Amino acid sequence: MHETRTSSKRAASRLSRLTTVLVLSASALLSVAGPARAVAPMDPLPADIPDYQAALDLVKSADVHNTVCRFLSVPVPQGDGAGAPQPIPDKADPCEGLPAFTIKDPLALNEITPGFVAGTSLPIATEAVRLSHLVSALNAPVNGRNATVMLAPTQGGGWHLAAVRDGDSDAAYAGKATVGTLVFTEPQIRGWYRLRLTTVEPLNDQARQGLEGRSSVSLSDYQKLVKARYADKLPGSGYDTTGMSSGYGVAKRTEDASSPAPLLIGASGTALALAGCAFALRRRRPRGTIA
Template identity: 85%
Template sequence: MRETSTSRTRAASRLSRLATLLVLSTSALLAIAGPARAAAPMDPLPADIPDYQAALDLVRSADVRATVCSFLSAPLPDGTGPGATQSLPDKADPCEGIPAFTVNDPLALNEITPGFVAGTSLPIATEAIKLSHLVSALNAPVNGRNATVMLAPTDGGGWHLAAVRDGDSDAAYAGKATVGTLVFTEPQIRGWYQLKLTTVEPLNDQARQGLNGQSSVSLSDYQKLVKARYADKLPGSEYDTAGMSSGYGAASRTEGAPSSTPVVVGGSVAALALAGGVFALRRRRNTDA
């Protein structure tokens, strides 16, 4: 009996040492992985973005760089109306005289889905939020001015240039996404929100107004708010077909546009549009906080 007791004691001791080793190994892995993620909380999580390498290649391409240079080489329009336009300088080298800059890696721009607004989708992240565009701001202001490149998904896969917009607020808000949270926009009011599990929190003044001044609401309650605001304004609704507005989700209509046709997506001070081969700079009312 003494031998059996000793054997059991030794076996228990080995199991204890093994458990301790596993705990220490796991802790070591977490210690390595944790700071790496903490050091880069603004990672765009490219695994969640389809064709991410194609998006990277596009924002680093000579064509996109030339388009950004053309945008930055023109002063803001003199007109103060939302539709004011100004032709861009015609230079053989659009980047001539423009200080060196780089375009940051693309970030996901998510927005609420029509089904979520209509109340036909469940109030869960996978049905409430969709990837709409990618946004890439410049690494630093150029002559005191920043700009954001916006990419839209192309039919059949990949991405194309949708717009170049003044400022970097879209990328700044998109970059607030962290592991376990999701940042999205309510484009009709330029509201930016952060989703933590099933809790929606505002990130700017427009979002706070969209939540009626509340510091947070459940995703289910947020769905009730947007349904009341937009359910009767969805594409195909009487409000939409009567031409009273572009209908809900107008920003996503850039999908499928050819890569040579950047279009204006409203909300920034200015955006670069290319239609029929003619560049124009359009001033937009700035509604960001």
């Protein structure tokens, strides 16, 4: 009888250790995948974001600050009748007349991967989600207006300014990641989710609709949902090649070497390319593919 109790205790102890190992392993996967988080000045740089110091230097640079000032100086056209390109105020100091502001430290913007959507990648954090951009919001609204700076990875290493857009929702959602969780977006529906170990939870209404009203699903079940939505719309598909979609528009345009200027995205969805002393208007086509 004593031997039976001892064996049961040993089995329970082994099971407890195994459970701990599995939890720690899953947490490590989330850490490697790159949870977004703010970094205090005295904290070490986040190891999960490559070339983070370069990104930090960029968002604190005078060039980026001046670009944001130019963006804030021009009202964003509303509706389809946007009219002619609007001139940027001709000022030696782009920030003249604007309240002082700073740009917060960059946070990771993670997206679902093409392989995960196609069903060829395993439903684990390191294969389901990838770091796409870095986003930095303003420390406070400027004349009642928020803005977000978006950085894209540069080929060969480092980061470059990809876009400035109205609002701060991207940075607000990216900042909801905590230790042991990962926040990511399904950009086609503007859905934001939190991945907790292997459980996907919605963070906004679009994500709740994306999970068909459920409060959470397994990562495996979420993969089935996005595969059903997008597997036939991946790059190279008929849907893509016939011009029905443009993917996650900001990423595709700003990585085009022939168009180095950052896009300035307004609340209306109009893309404004900064060129010389005018904004050239470009309308985005419907989204649908995973870039």
